[in-house]
Amino acid sequence: MSLRIVGFAVLYLLVLLLGRLSAMTELDGEAVISPAAGVAAVWLVMRRESPWRWVDVTALGALTAGGLILTGMSPDRAAVDGVAAVAAATVFSTAAGRWLPGLWNSRAEQGGRPLSHLVELWRIILIAVIAALAGSVIETVGERLLGGEPSAITALMRLVRDVVGVLIFGVATRRAGFVLRGHWKPPSGPRALECAAIFLVSAGAYWLAFGVNTSVPIGFALLPLTVWAALRMPTPLLIAHSLVFSTAAALLSLGGSGQFGDVTDAPLRALLIELYLGVLAVVGLALALSRDERDALIQRLRVSEQEATEKADMMTTVVNSMTEGLAILDQQGRFVLRNPAAGRLLGNTSSVSGGVLLGSDYGFFHPDGTPVAEADMPWVHALAGQDVPPMDILIRNAAVPEGRIVRFNVARLSVQPGGPIQVVVVFHDVTADRRHRDELMSFAGLVAHDLLNPLTTIEGWAEVLEAELAGYRPAERVTRIQRAAARMRTFLNGLLAYTAARDGKLMPTTVNLPLLMQDIVNSRLDQAEYTGKVTPLFETGGLDGAVEADPVLVRQLLENLIDNALDLMPAGATPQIGVSCQAGPNGMLRIDILDNGIGLPPGKLHEVFTSFHRGDEHRRGSGLELAVCKRIVERHGGTIEAMANPYGSGTRMSFTLPSGRSAYARTLESQWAQRAPSR
Structure with missing residues (x-):
């Protein structure tokens, strides 16, 4: 630390003596050039965080007074100028530490940073003016106390002189330090x-x-x-x-x-x-x-x-090397960007490029073979702000005559806030996965069918055994056998129902929904009365339409949804179920089933339609009931979704089917008559 004090002291005394060479006799020995003002400012700024700062301040005042005396100034006047120099440098150091942190830092290991921004120049000028004003006031007052009569021009000259000294000599002194440390290349x-x-x-x-x-x-x-x-x-x-x-x-x-x-x-x-x-x-x-x-x-x-x-x-390298297809579509459904895998999966690499519309001309079908309407494309729903689950689409065109099932995952994309909305589409080939799953389900259906015969034998002999052991304690164990057999039959019936809904030949006809629903309601009322459960309340006044569909599958669809609603009731509550319908787009009829049950978790609204899904381990059934519903609806060209009941607690199940004798229903009927069931 002592070396730094000595170094600044020697430099300050040198520039002070050099500056005195510009003294004017007409101004009573007042110097016109003041490099000492700039060096003093740098000195105290560099040492403002030093514990020896008081030594620097004392040395600055003493050197100022001594140097002025050596050059012929009276001691009393030199003392006043020494106090003024210390005051100006102290004000500059304090203000620079607050308004210019990091500039000309005092720590030797950091060295601070040089003047490099225009805003810093304006702040240095402001700080220099304030500091020079403080020094000029002290000099003027001191001179008057000593009997002098300084003019306003002299006071202004001193102020401008010290400001210029900081701008020229102070900036030069600090920049010289950076140059000497090798921070500048000529x-x-x-x-x-x-x-x-x-x-x-x-x-x-x-x-x-x-x-x-x-x-x-x-x-x-x-x-x-x-x-x-x-x-x-x-x-x-x-x-x-x-x-x-x-x-x-x-x-x-x-x-x-x-x-x-x-x-x-x-x-x-x-x-x-x-x-x-x-x-x-x-x-x-x-x-x-x-x-x-x-x-x-x-x-x-x-x-x-x-x-x-x-x-x-x-x-670009990562995207182009992906085996999954990736594309970005604009608001019109046209390609903005795509990778090569997207072209391969869509089966038309020559036309999959920017500006090309991604539509049904690529040969988009539902997995059961029914065409996918333009309005049902997943990116159309995404652009409309809807939450779109992954969708499997069968692609069959000239490049892929055998067909390929591709899973579409879509998400909205907004590059700029308030800018145009785009859609990111990820394509994944699931043909092999679906084939494997279908084979497993077909095998499960065969196994379920083959297991029903031995299961019937078990149930029959269990009844005989129960009759023979009536009144004896071992009869309770037979009851356990019967309950296990009943659970097994429910599971096997679910597998068979799913297989039938997936592979069975459709026999479409006009189905009167009010009559069918009334029959289902009567059966559930009779069942509640027979089992002693709380009698459910049904409201079906809003159901007054007809659909063109397979009547057996429609009955199974409605029964599964009604049973699911009854199964989700809290203990002791009276089930309230409402069924209504309204016309939908493209000749479809939308049916809504609302209940007052416990509802579904928000994150499970899509999972409930997957195979073997059970939201609650205490629920009855095989976990295939809603998967069967989804399959039935999709085979008829409709959609199904679960959501929270907008009118209170519970769930709303909404699905669409072809409206009775609509143009869409007649088209489906023609397609069903012309093609074999899809596997």
């Missing part, structure tokens, strides 16, 4: 030659303006030189340029030459010199810092562009 090649040319031209111009010319005010002509230097020279060289030629201009003007040499009023001449040098310094620094900020921004943009290009190339 220019080379043509740029070095241009910098040398700027110095040579400036030397000639300043000599002409301040050394030869004494009558014509051509100082303004030096401003283009400052602009040239600021725009073409590195900032350290610009600061050196400003330091050298400002000092030269001031010394020549004090010698009586130049455009300010004819000003007879000494304070006014000194003030004009300081203002002129201050303007040149501010213009040069402002342009240079603006250029540095622009260059830094351009460099960051180049780096960001390079990083973005590398990431884009990497993402």
Whole structure:
């Protein structure tokens, strides 16, 4: 720490003595150039966090007073100037620590950072004005106390002198420290030659303006030189340029030459010199810092562009190497982007490109073979803001004549807030998975059918055994056998029902929904009365339509949904079930079944339609009932979904079927008559 104090002390004393060379006798020995003000500001800023700061402040005041006495100033006046110098440097250090944190940092291991932003220049100017004002007030008051009569121009000259000292000599001192630590690389090649040319031209111009010319005010002509230097020279060289030629201009003007040499009023001449040098310094620094900020921004943009290009190339490589298809569609369903796998899976690589509409012309069918309407495409629902579950679509076209089942996963995409909505579609080939699953389900159906015969034998002998053991304790164990056999029969019947719903030949006809529902309601009322359960309340007044469908499967569909609603009732509650229908688009009829049960968890609204799903381990059935419902609806070209009851607790099951004798129903009937069941 002592070495740093000594170093700053030696530097400060040196520039103080050099600055005294510009003293004017007309101003009672007042210096026109004050490099000491800039060095003092840097000194205390660099040492503001040091525990030895009081030593720096004391040394600054003592060196100021001693140096002034050595150059002929009276001791009392030197003491006043020493206090003023300490006050100005302290104010600058304190304000810089608050308004310019990190700039000219005092920690040796960090070294701070140089002046590099235009906003920092304006703050330094403001801080320098405040600090110089404090020092000027102390000097003026002290001089008056000592019997002097300083003028307002003299006080203003002192203020401008100290501000210029900070801008030129303070900035130069701190920048020199960064250069000496190797934080700057000098220019080379043509740029070095241009910098040398700027110095040579400036030397000639300043000599002409301040050394030869004494009558014509051509100082303004030096401003283009400052602009040239600021725009073409590195900032350290610009600061050196400003330091050298400002000092030269001031010394020549004090010698009586130049455009300010004819000003007879000494304070006014000194003030004009300081203002002129201050303007040149501010213009040069402002342009240079603006250029540095622009260059830094351009460099960051180049780096960001390079990083973005590398990431884009990497993402393109990853996307193109995916086995799953990936595509982005606009609001019209046209391709914005796709990977090669999307073309392979869709079976039409030549036309799967930007601007091509992804529609039914690619040969999109439901897995049962019925065409997928344009309005039923999953991305259409996604663009409408709906939550779309994964959808399996059979693709059959000239490129894929044997057909391929592809699972479509869609999600909305908004690149910019408030911008156009797009859709991300991921294609996954599930042909082998579905074939494997279908084979397993077919095998399960065969096994279930084969197991019914031995199960019937078990149930029959259990009844015989129960009759023979009536009144004996072992009869309770027979009851257990019968309950297990009943559960087994329920499971096997579910497998057979699912197999029938999946593979059975459809026999469409007009089904009167009110009559069918009334029959189902009567059977459930009789069942509740027979078993002693709470009698459910049914509201079917809103059901007044007919559908064109297989009557056996429609009955099974409604019975499964009604039984599911009854099964979800809390203990002791009276079941309330409402059934209604309304016309839907494309010749479909939408049927809604609402209950007041416990409802379904929000995240399980799609899972309930999967095979062997049970939301509650205490529920009855095989877990295939709702999967059977989904299969029946899809085979008729409809859709089914579960959602919360909008009118209270419970669930609403909604599904669509072809409306009775509608054009869509007649089309389905023609298709059913022309093709075999799909597997």
